[in-house]
Amino acid sequence: MRMLLLKSLLKSPLTERPPEVSDAAVEELAQALHRASRKKLGRSLSIRAIDAGSCNGCELEMNALSNAFYDIERFGIHFVASPRHADVLMITGPVTKNMCDAMQKTYDAAPHPKWVVAIGDCAQNGGCFAGSYAVMDGVSKVLPVDLHIPGCPPRPIEILRGMLSLLESASK
Amino acid sequence: MPALQDLILAGNRVQHHVPVPRAVVAPEIWTSATERLAEDHWTLLDLWGDRGTVHMALLDIKARYRGVISLECPDGRFPSVGRVHPPAIRLERAAADLFGLLPQGANDSRPWLDHGQWGLRSPLGDPMPASSESTRYRFLESKGENLHQVPVGPVHAGIIEPGHFRFTASGETIVRLEERFGYTHKGIEALMEGATLDRASKLAGRTSGDSTVAYAYAFARAVDVALGLEIPGRAAWLRVLMAELERLANHLGDIGAICNDAAFPLMHTHCGILRERVLRVCDGVFGHRMMRDQIIPGGVANDVSAEGQKLINSMVVEIRERFPDLIDLYDNTASLQDRTVGTGHLKANLAKQFGAGGYIGRASGRDFDSRRFFPYAPYDELNFEVPLLQEGDVNARVWVRIREVEQSLSLIEQILQRLPAGPHGVEISQANGPREASVLVEGFRGDIHVWIKIAEDGTIQRCHLRDPSWFQWPLLEAAIEGNIVADFPLCNKSFNCSYSGHDL
Secondary structure: OHHHHHHHHHOOOOOOOOOOOOHHHHHHHHHHOOHHHHHHHOOOEEEEEEEOOOOOHHHHHHHHOOOOOOOHHHHOEEEOOOHHHOOEEEEEOOOEHHHHHHHHHHHHHOOOOOEEEEEOHHHHHOHHHOOOOOEOOOHHHOOOOOEEEOOOOOOHHHHHHHHHHHHHHHHO | OOOHHHHHHOOEEOOOEEOOOEEEOOHHHHHHHHHHHHOOOOEEEEEEEEOOEEEEEEEEOOOOEEEEEEEEOOOOEEEOOOOOOHHHHHHHHHHHHHHOOEEEOOOOOOOOOOOOOOOEEOOOOOOEEOOOOOOOOOOOOOOOOOEEEEEEOOOOOOOOOOOEEEEEEEOOEEEEEEEEOOOOOOOHHHHHOOOOHHHHHHHHOOOOHHHHHHHHHHHHHHHHHHHOOOOOHHHHHHHHHHHHHHHHHHHHHHHHHHHHHOOOHHHHHHHHHHHHHHHHHHHHHHOOOOOOOOEEOOEEOOOOOHHHHHHHHHHHHHHHHHHHHHHHHHHHOHHHHHHHOOOOOOOHHHHHHOOOOHHHHHOOOOOOOHHHHOOOOOHHHOOOOOOOOOOOOHHHHHHHHHHHHHHHHHHHHHHHHHOOOOOOEOOOOOOOOOEEEEEEEEOOOOEEEEEEEEOOOOOEEEEEEEOHHHHOHHHHHHHOOOOEHHHHHHHHHHHOOOOHHHHO
């Protein structure tokens, strides 16, 4: 183990420069955020992930955000275990009817101010599952959504870009 | 003692069902097949519903033979298989929820995928309106002194899929775990009905995101064999290249994640780096990190350039160089071994009875890999070993996956060296009359079974996708017994079953 740690110490870090913030996302957020809440939020964000019936592709990329390349925690963004600690609910999947109740309860459990970020094409409008008897065709059918990050699944860098724009607009 | 082949011959053979036979059988034959399953002579590969019919895919390991038997049940009832053969129980409950087919004599008549939220009952059979009132689910009872329950989920603490786990514990020790699923049920099989091949292929690739290649592959193979398409050599080799890249990425990520659940993040960090390398190369070569929608009926969507092959090759060289250090790290860290050795033990007889696929079965002595057992091109031309262990604990499952990483690296190298030239796909001819197929494809998690019926107009009439998790999830309930609650994440991750693939 010592050799491995030593080798890692001698190498330069893998962590990459943060991506440029996308203008469209900032604009969408600027409308969603109130000045008062921006002050409260400071420069940190706690995210509670909710899988509302995704295929688990988006979860894989959300998990990748914590690897050495993206290292999302350096921006003060972290995933938390309870909605009680969350500023942001990051929701994936087309919202299955079987998950609707649990999603609503998780949302209710998060304190104000809170934002909902819908990840992936299914979370936007149901994606290829739209129209099924078992899904609600997107998060916005059930909860107010502040930011959509499209993709099937979006690359980690795209999720990161969206979250950074959320932080930037929140700290302005 | 009738062989599986004789049993199928005794029924009415269905035309145009490939590459294995399907026969419509009488109730007595269905029951006798059920008994053979219960006596552990055969393995249940799948059980699924259709309008007015129930099907069962069977495997005779000794004879290397598999086939499908179907029982017509116009009154919506059929003799339960789960009554004597537990691996069928959840599949029967799902068939009851989706098609309204009722297994007679079943011990467990609770709904499984239907949580009373859809607004209708038996959506794929004769749909009936139902009130969207949530009914209380009856969990199984545990009796004893000083027992307490710990309900977990469907929303979990990490970034994981939703499912409910009901633990009954005595102190810290788990006495019973009962799973409840269906939270991610999207109605994929209903969406498949009437879908074009193109759309159906996309749906199949979104059944379980981590196995998007394996599902697209299984679906494409089913269409290929059903329509009798000759797949060009290059396309077949590129499909296997993607399948092995997917296996590699998942194994690397999960080996690290298992160690992370044993509170050893160093391994997680380093494995995460290697996994990310694989995904980035896939993005560069195929335009998608998970190679989604790359395998299509008739071949593959895009060819791989010489430059792309170089990218893959240099990634393989890097992993070959760095992975051995990580194996040493895993093997020589006593505190980590202390957590994984002997934890979450799965008995060999259960793995056999349930036909557990993938590393779960192979870590408990079940020597089955569909790449080897029913080889599809070009696995029959490639050299690889199927690692097998007997111990059945978390450690054994990690080791099987470590060895499979090495095998996948070798397979990728062989493919890059011998990739044939030529076209990467063929035009799809129109179906000439109804066509059916049942295929197995080995995903990283185990064998995926796909059964399709293509209508005369070339659209999908019925498509059933069976994730390996159907036969693995119930085994987690068995493996966790006697472990402490705090070891559940570790055991669960070492199984890493799919929620979405199971819930459909």
